[in-house]
Amino acid sequence: MYGNEWNNYLHELQYQMQQQDEKIKALEDRINTLEKEAAENKTPNIGKIEYKFDQLKIEHLAGTLHIGLSPSDLENIEDLAIQQTCPPNYPMPLKQELTGELQQYLRETGPSIISNLSATYHKPIDESFQAILFEDINKQLPSRISFYEQEALKQNYARESDQFHTFITEKVKHEINQSLQNYMQSSGKTGDD
Template sequence: MHYWSVEWTRYMQQVNEYMQYQTQQIQQLNGKLEALEKQIAELKKNSTQPPVINNEYRFDLLKVERLEGTLNIGLNPNPGDKDSSIEELAIGQSMDIPKGAEQQAQFQGIQEQVQNYLNSDAYRTLEHIEERYRYPLDEPYRKFIVEDVKKQIDERIRYYIQNHPETAENKEQSIINDVKRDIEKTFEAFIKNLPRKDEGPGWNST
């Protein structure tokens, strides 16, 4: 019981620190935007034809660091491995954005279906896994897990579009099924490795 309490307290402290960090990042970004707006207002005030401002937007300002210990969705280098979860991305591997109108339309169609799944049936799937491993979660924690998956799922879809062996006729539904399967296996792997009262991290029901 004491071990479980310590692990849970530590995890909640990490979540709290993560939220504080994100709040600070947002405040810093707001400050930069306000300063930029003031500069533009001054230029408009002092010149009838203000010079062109080279405003190179820095996307790293919006970079969100994941809390260590939460889901880290990745890509399995071997799509034929049906037993893999989507936590197996090799560090540094990147996916190209689908090119062409056909691939882009396919990506958007798959993305919509997967997002619909994550907004509804994924919660029921997660609850079934909780029952299987006798590890009930509360609703905010389920949402925390699902939202973390949502942020990372597009890369998985792009990977399958580029590497899936199915013909165009069957490809879209097949990719949707594969992504759902990967999400479920990621849920399962995450819950299996949560610390338990007696067994500690890495507990397995089998």
């Protein structure tokens, strides 16, 4: 009798080992499949990028830069979009002149502004990210010019006067400088991240 029990025990042990071996093989196959899927899908997962500061908001992936808006203003962004769709009240040559002048200002003084702010706040900005910042600011110039045109009219500047022109350019230049400074003060992306 002992021989038969011993055979049954060995047979049961062999059966359990086969079951475990099959489970191990199935798990190995599953691991290999998952590793292949992971290797094929090596795209980075970028979460939502949100910056908490007053004047500047850069959403690089969406390609927008909001200058001159506080977080409370962003709640009413739809209202701003409606206002910005209105045709400008000044002749197109003036708008083109202001845009060209401000783009030139940004080209000539922008790199030194960023360099100085970078040194002040110990945040290096690489050239490619600097170019992205300038591109985003340039896209915002027409709407900011329109905004300050309305402000100049509220302050009763004559549309054809030098004061009208100077008011708009100085306000936009100040806004650009302030936005870049606020951005550098924040813990925003530097291009090296």
